[in-house]
Amino acid sequence: MGSEMTVCFYLLIGIGVAVALWIGNDSRSGVGLFQTISAPFFWPMYVPVLLARRTDQMLTSDFAATAGSSKPEADGMASLITQVESELDAALRSLNGWAENVLSGEQHRIAELRTAWRQQASHIRELDRLLTQKTVETPPPVQKSNELQAVGQTESQAPAESSADVTDPSPAMIESDTANEIRMSEFERSRAENITKLKQLRRQMYDDLMATLAWVRELVTMIHLAKFTGAPASRALELVRQIAAAVEGLSNVNRSTPPTTT
Amino acid sequence: MNLHVLESLRKTSDEPHQTPTEKAEWIVFSDELAEPADESAAMQNQVIGDGPLALVELILKDPIRLDRLIRKTPQQIVLLPRLLAISLIAFVIFGVSMTLVLSAAGVWPILVPIQDALAGKQSLGLRFENADTTSFLMPWLNGNAFKLITAYSIGLIAATGICLPSLYFYGLLAGVRMTMMDVVIHAVKSKAVAAITLIGIIPIYAAFGLAIAIFPLPELSRDAVLMFGLLLPFIAGLAGTFSLYRGLSTLTDTMTAERRAHRECFLQRLVLSWCWVYSAVSPVLIFTLWQRMQG
Numbered sequence: 212m213g214s215e216m217t218v219c220f221y222l223l224i225g226i227g228v229a230v231a232l233w234i235g236n237d238s239r240s241g242v243g244l245f246q247t248i249s250a251p252f253f254w255p256m257y258v259p260v261l262l263a264r265r266t267d268q269m270l271t272s273d274f275a276a277t278a279g280s281s282k283p284e285a286d287g288m289a290s291l292i293t294q295v296e297s298e299l300d301a302a303l304r305s306l307n308g309w310a311e312n313v314l315s316g317e318q319h320r321i322a323e324l325r326t327a328w329r330q331q332a333s334h335i336r337e338l339d340r341l342l343t344q345k346t347v348e349t350p351p352p353v354q355k356s357n358e359l360q361a362v363g364q365t366e367s368q369a370p371a372e373s374s375a376d377v378t379d380p381s382p383a384m385i386e387s388d389t390a391n392e393i394r395m396s397e398f399e400r401s402r403a404e405n406i407t408k409l410k411q412l413r414r415q416m417y418d419d420l421m422a423t424l425a426w427v428r429e430l431v432t433m434i435h436l437a438k439f440t441g442a443p444a445s446r447a448l449e450l451v452r453q454i455a456a457a458v459e460g461l462s463n464v465n466r467s468t469p470p471t472t473t
Numbered sequence: 474m475n476l477h478v479l480e481s482l483r484k485t486s487d488e489p490h491q492t493p494t495e496k497a498e499w500i501v502f503s504d505e506l507a508e509p510a511d512e513s514a515a516m517q518n519q520v521i522g523d524g525p526l527a528l529v530e531l532i533l534k535d536p537i538r539l540d541r542l543i544r545k546t547p548q549q550i551v552l553l554p555r556l557l558a559i560s561l562i563a564f565v566i567f568g569v570s571m572t573l574v575l576s577a578a579g580v581w582p583i584l585v586p587i588q589d590a591l592a593g594k595q596s597l598g599l600r601f602e603n604a605d606t607t608s609f610l611m612p613w614l615n616g617n618a619f620k621l622i623t624a625y626s627i628g629l630i631a632a633t634g635i636c637l638p639s640l641y642f643y644g645l646l647a648g649v650r651m652t653m654m655d656v657v658i659h660a661v662k663s664k665a666v667a668a669i670t671l672i673g674i675i676p677i678y679a680a681f682g683l684a685i686a687i688f689p690l691p692e693l694s695r696d697a698v699l700m701f702g703l704l705l706p707f708i709a710g711l712a713g714t715f716s717l718y719r720g721l722s723t724l725t726d727t728m729t730a731e732r733r734a735h736r737e738c739f740l741q742r743l744v745l746s747w748c749w750v751y752s753a754v755s756p757v758l759i760f761t762l763w764q765r766m767q768g
Contacts, residue, residue, distance in 0.1 A: 263652075
């Protein structure tokens with residue numbers, strides 16, 4: 212491939228990147244125009260910009276989608292997360308002029324924290340949807356076995372009533388029916404236990420999320436207090452690190468597997 | 474979530490409620506601390522503003538703050554095109570200045586393909602020949618000036634783009650947590666720093682360039698001065714190299730303390746290696762673009 216062909220391919224890719232930048236720019240300002248004009252020549256530098264924008268859009272749309280289809284309690288989670296994030300942003304902005312360099316080393320962890328509590332909220336909503344489905348409703352165990360027995364007896368009685376030629380069920384058949392009923396009741400009992408554990412897990416995840424959000428809110432107020440009482444920048448560093456460390460608690464909860472039945 | 478840590482933080486934040494004497498000392502302490510914060514906040518308000526010139530001021534007056542600013546993802550997306558624009562404008566100004574110096578000297582560089590020079594068909598890759606002096610604007614009329622400007626503007630920045638993946642992998646080798654966007658913004662920032670340094674050097678060089686037109690210098694001296702002018706971007710690039718070195722060194726705070734002790738020096742050496750790679754790629758790219766456009 213000659214250099215002319217290489218330049219042609221390079222410019223073709225650059226034109227594609229330029230079009231993507233033009234479409235993705237919210238404002239048609241001079242900066243956007245410059246981006247579009249320079250992209251065919253310097254598109255390797257603009258590709259990470261496109262990918263960074265795309266990642267932000269996906270995170271925002273996922274969060275909006277999961278927040279939109281949810282119960283009132285879950286909507287409360289979304290509003291609380293939004294409130295805590297705005298308070299955190301305000302506290303981090305207040306570091307300007309006091310302890311700016313503190314944020315440099317913890318930015319990634321704080322970004323992970325925001326993602327972690329949104330994921331936690333998303334998991335809680337999924338559990339809510341799962342637990343509200345009829346297939347996972349906890350049936351009353353005793354009534355169900357009696358119903359089964361009654362249904363079994365009715366079914367066993369009906370052919371005998373309709374036909375004169377049917378003989379009485381043998382003891383073996385009765386024993387088999389009883390064993391089936393016992394197995395069914397065991398399955399139902401285990402299913403009920405799993406559903407109960409799912410509910411416990413959901414409660415645990417919700418409590419941990421609320422505790423983490425409350426923890427972060429308290430640390431945010433400590434940052435403001437430290438700033439206005441003239442505390443040194445090391446105090447801000449300590450508080451920001453504690454905020455960033457909250458991601459580890461949420462990560463442990465997200466990694467925890469649900470309890471298994473025996 | 475460490476409840477013990479939270480408890481200790483709560484206790485240490487209770488200082489304002491202590492005894493009156495301690496409270497008075499605390500107030501004095503806070504007054505002493507308030508002044509530097511106010512001064513730095515006022516200075517930042519003077520430096521930060523709208524438009525590319527505000528960014529140029531930030532590059533010149535507070536480069537450390539610029540290093541902190543470009544670590545924030547929303548700022549990266551906003552600052553990247555502005556830094557690129559600063560670099561392009563500065564390199565265009567350099568191209569115009571070199572064209573004026575060459576026109577004043579009455580010569581124009583003729584480039585020989587690299588393969589011919591290496592094969593021994595030509596003695597030198599670049600030589601200065603007497604140009605058409607009928608008009609001072611002749612380099613502009615025959616397109617030579619635009620070729621020089623285009624070769625330097627695109628070549629210097631495109632070489633950065635070519636070397637970006639290697640810088641990203643060097644960062645991964647060193648164990649620094651950075652994204653491709655971080656790599657791009659630091660590289661473009663260093664390019665902008667080099668470009669602004671070049672703008673500062675050009676007036677000094679222009680004085681030497683005018684001496685060629687005024688004083689009858691030997692041909693060798695004249696060619697040496699002109700060659701020095703063509704190499705100015707690489708001399709200014711030393712400032713960009715230092716800017717990149719300093720900027721990426723701040724990313725070592727993303728490492729754990731133990732890892733930082735072992736890897737910080739390695740990262741610094743990798744950055745210097747990347748600068749050597751760039752110094753090898755960019756002149757070849759500029760030369761190739763310029764020679765191809767000259768024909």
